Amino acid sequence: MEAAVDAFYRKVLSDDTVAHFFDDVDMDRQRAKQKAFLTMAFGGPHNYSGKDMRTAHARLVVNGLNDAHFDAIVGHLGATLAELGVAPDLIQQVAAIAESTRADVLGR
Amino acid sequence: MPTVTFGNRSCELAQGETVLDGLLRHDIPAVHACKTGSCGSCMLRAVSGQVPEVSQIGLKDAWRARGYFLPCVCRPTEDIEIGETAGDIRVAARIASLVPLSGNVLQVRLVLDGPFEFRAGQYLTLIAGDTLARSYSIASIPSDGPLELHVRRMPNGQMSTWLFDDAHEGDAVRIQGPSGECFYVPGRPDQPLLLVGTGTGLAPLYGIVRDALACGHRGPIHLFHGALRPEGLYLVDELNALAAAHSNFTYTPTTDPIERAVAGSIPKLDGYRAFVCGDPAVVQLLKRKIFLAGAAMREIHADAFLPSAA
Ligand SMILES: Cc1cc2nc3c(=O)[nH]c(=O)nc-3n(C[C@H](O)[C@H](O)[C@H](O)COP(=O)(O)OP(=O)(O)OC[C@H]3O[C@@H](n4cnc5c(N)ncnc54)[C@H](O)[C@@H]3O)c2cc1C
Ligand code: HEM
Numbered sequence: 001m002e003a004a005v006d007a008f009y010r011k012v013l014s015d016d017t018v019a020h021f022f023d024d025v026d027m028d029r030q031r032a033k034q035k036a037f038l039t040m041a042f043g044g045p046h047n048y049s050g051k052d053m054r055t056a057h058a059r060l061v062v063n064g065l066n067d068a069h070f071d072a073i074v075g076h077l078g079a080t081l082a083e084l085g086v087a088p089d090l091i092q093q094v095a096a097i098a099e100s101t102r103a104d105v106l107g108r
Numbered sequence: 109m110p111t112v113t114f115g116n117r118s119c120e121l122a123q124g125e126t127v128l129d130g131l132l133r134h135d136i137p138a139v140h141a142c143k144t145g146s147c148g149s150c151m152l153r154a155v156s157g158q159v160p161e162v163s164q165i166g167l168k169d170a171w172r173a174r175g176y177f178l179p180c181v182c183r184p185t186e187d188i189e190i191g192e193t194a195g196d197i198r199v200a201a202r203i204a205s206l207v208p209l210s211g212n213v214l215q216v217r218l219v220l221d222g223p224f225e226f227r228a229g230q231y232l233t234l235i236a237g238d239t240l241a242r243s244y245s246i247a248s249i250p251s252d253g254p255l256e257l258h259v260r261r262m263p264n265g266q267m268s269t270w271l272f273d274d275a276h277e278g279d280a281v282r283i284q285g286p287s288g289e290c291f292y293v294p295g296r297p298d299q300p301l302l303l304v305g306t307g308t309g310l311a312p313l314y315g316i317v318r319d320a321l322a323c324g325h326r327g328p329i330h331l332f333h334g335a336l337r338p339e340g341l342y343l344v345d346e347l348n349a350l351a352a353a354h355s356n357f358t359y360t361p362t363t364d365p366i367e368r369a370v371a372g373s374i375p376k377l378d379g380y381r382a383f384v385c386g387d388p389a390v391v392q393l394l395k396r397k398i399f400l401a402g403a404a405m406r407e408i409h410a411d412a413f414l415p416s417a418a
Contacts, residue, residue, distance in 0.1 A: 006405050013400055027395045031405050 004084055005034045011076040018072050021060050040101075041077060041094045053104040061107040070106060074098045110157075113189040127152070127163075127179035127188065138179065141233065141241045143417035145181035148287050149233040149241040152179050155191035159184055166287075171197070198235065198282045199224050203275055204254045210342040212261045213308060214272055216244075217254040224283065226250065228315030229292065229383065231411065232285035234267065236275075242267040242416055245312035245385065246286065249319050255283075258311040258342075288312075290383055290409040292320045298327040302374065302382040302403075304394055306334040306366055309386020312411060314343060316383055321354055329357045330374060334366030334390075366390065367397045378402035381409075388412035 009031065013019050022030060040046040048056075057065060074095055081091045111120050112127055119134040121127070128150055131138045140150040145165065154175040163182035164172045176197070200221040207215045226232070228249040234257070235241045248256035262268045290312055292301075301320060303313040310333050317331055335341045340363075347359040362369040367390075374380075380403045384394045391412040398408055 002404075002406065006399075009405070010400060013396065026392065027399065027405070027408075 001035070001038065004038060004080060005031060007083065008038065008076060008080040009034050011080060012073065015072060015076065018069050021063070021065065021069070038077075041098050043093070043097055050101070050104040053101055054107055057105045058107060065106060067102075067106065070102055110184045111187045112184075113187070115190075121184070124183060127182045127184065127190075129180075131179065137239050139233075139235055139239050139241045140180060141243060141416040142414060143180045144414075145178050146287075146414075147233055147241075147243045147416075148178065149235070149243070149284060150178060150180050151176050151197060151284070153177075153191050154188050157184065157186050157188035159188060198284045201255075201281050201283050203277055203279045203281065205277060206271065206275060209258060211339045213340075213342050214259045214261070214268075215247075216257040216259055216271060218257070218281065218283065219254050220283070224255070224286075226286040227291035228319035229290045229312040229411075230286035230288040231312065232283045232287070235282040235284065236267060236270055240266055240270070241284075243287075243413075245288075245308070245315075245411065245413075247311040247314045249315055249322065251322070256311075258308045258314075260308045288411055290316070290385060290411045292316050292323065292325075292383075294323045294325075296327075296381075297323075297325050300327045300380050301325065301329045302370070302377060302380050302398065303329070303331045304334075304366060304370055304382070304384050304398075305332075306386040306390050307340060307413075309333075309384075309391075309411075309413065310343065312385045313383060314347075317350070317357065321350075321357065326356060329354075330360070331358070332360045332362065332366060332370050334362050334364075334369065336363065338363055367394055370394075371397065371401065374401075376402050381407045384408065384410040386413055388414050 013022060036046060040048060077098060078091050078095055081094060109121050109123065111118055112130055114131060114136055117134065117136055119130050121130040128138055128140055138150060141147045154177055159177040159182055163177040167176055201218040204217040204219045209215050226246055228246065231243050231245040233241050234244050244257040244259060246255055247258050259268050259271050261272050303316060305313045313331060317329060320329060333341060341361040344361055351357050351359045360369060360373065377398055382398045382403050384391050391410050395408055395410055399405055
């Protein structure tokens with residue numbers, strides 16, 4: 001899990017199309033967030049409701065968060081899991097769970 | 109609204125108000141510094157009433173069990189009575205020496221009247237007078253004897269102005285702590301270490317380097333110290349001497365942007381353990397750069413020297 005969090009976050013921060021959303025977020029807080037993100041994406045127990053997801057990303061939506069950014073993040077997630085040797089059908093499941101949050105994350 | 113009783117005074121808290129703000133609003137003197145629950149300066153003990161769990165996060169179990177809590181993040185739901193604290197959490201100390209290390213950095217040495225256990229690199233709260241408290245990193249290692257701090261002069265800064273202009277050898281102060289997770293842990297003696305700091309961010313790193321060497325660390329140890337101007341670089345002779353005496357230790361003082369100096373000499377940081385201290389904005393930037401250069405997040409230890417709240 002720890003390796004996955006680091007690898008995923010490194011991809012996100014290295015991608016100039018989305019990295020600026022994370023500029024003023026403290027790394028340690030962000031890391032806890034990435035962990036929550038992955039736990040959630042794997043369908044594990046988490047404490048976030050759709051409303052929480054809306055609130056967490058509302059500030060980003062104001063700053064222009066859109067479908068392309070969302071796709072990029074889901075893409076990095078899939079690529080990270082593939083690198084770690086996760087089976088393709090499980091990756092697809094994870095992507096579907098992430099997809100189910102799209103409307104909330106993008107505030108629609 | 110809950111009432112807080114402190115000695116023979118009591119105050120009713122306003123909606124959402126913290127215990128610390130309530131005390132200060134009633135002119136009840138209370139030591140404090142960061143006001144965010146991290147420095148620990150304001151710790152008090154509740155002798156009756158239940159304090160919320162969040163106000164005890166980060167405190168030692170033994171303190172928690174005795175009712176200690178951080179009033180700056182405590183919004184109680186019931187009445188609280190605060191009892192005597194000082195004796196068991198604060199250690200009386202005297203200023204042993206005040207020596208300029210550069211134009212704007214002062215070395216403050218303290219001798220203590222009681223025991224104080226710490227790891228090199230941790231920080232403490234220095235308390236002068238009744239309520240003035242600030243966090244300072246410890247630059248010495250336990251075997252040195254006196255505790256050593258490096259204090260930068262802040263224009264109009266309360267604590268730094270007192271130390272630079274008015275304090276004398278022999279003056280009484282108190283210390284509390286230590287806190288912080290930025291220290292060397294023995295066990296992987298061949299791992300490469302990276303230490304990066306700006307300004308008085310050198311203080312904890314100076315302790316950590318000497319601690320790692322004293323623990324017999326064999327892997328490479330790289331220390332980068334950044335300052336805006338050459339006068340801001342201090343302990344240069346001491347660190348050059350340390351580098352001459354230990355072939356695995358390299359010291360790079362620089363007035364270039366520090367993240368560039370690091371990336372220029374060590375582009376890949378896979379497998380490194382890193383320690384980063386000093387100005388908060390620089391610390392945040394460095395943590396990110398070090399992570400992107402390959403270090404694992406849990407291997408990056410950092411202390412940001414946040415200014416204290418008013
Ligand atoms: C964990 C930790 C470790 C620390 N270690 C050290 C250390 O080893 N050496 C050291 O010198 N300091 C260190 N500090 C900072 C120290 O605690 C004080 O904040 C600092 O010495 C200024 O205190 P002062 O009373 O002189 O100034 P204050 O009276 O607190 O401040 C005077 C004025 O300067 C402003 N100000 C204060 N700090 C800054 C800043 N960094 N940037 C911009 N404006 C500022 C204030 O807002 C205020 O207006 C550390 C802080 C933390 C949280
Ligand atoms: C793919 C679906 C996504 C999920 C499941 C998800 C999940 C989360 C979760 C659980 C939090 C934590 C909230 C908290 O604890 O405070 C969060 C915060 C955050 N998310 Fe996402 N997220 C998603 C998409 C995105 C995208 C596309 C971006 C930007 C490109 C993004 C950027 C952020 C940022 C910057 C924060 C921190 C906000 C702050 O602390 O101010 N997220 N996200």
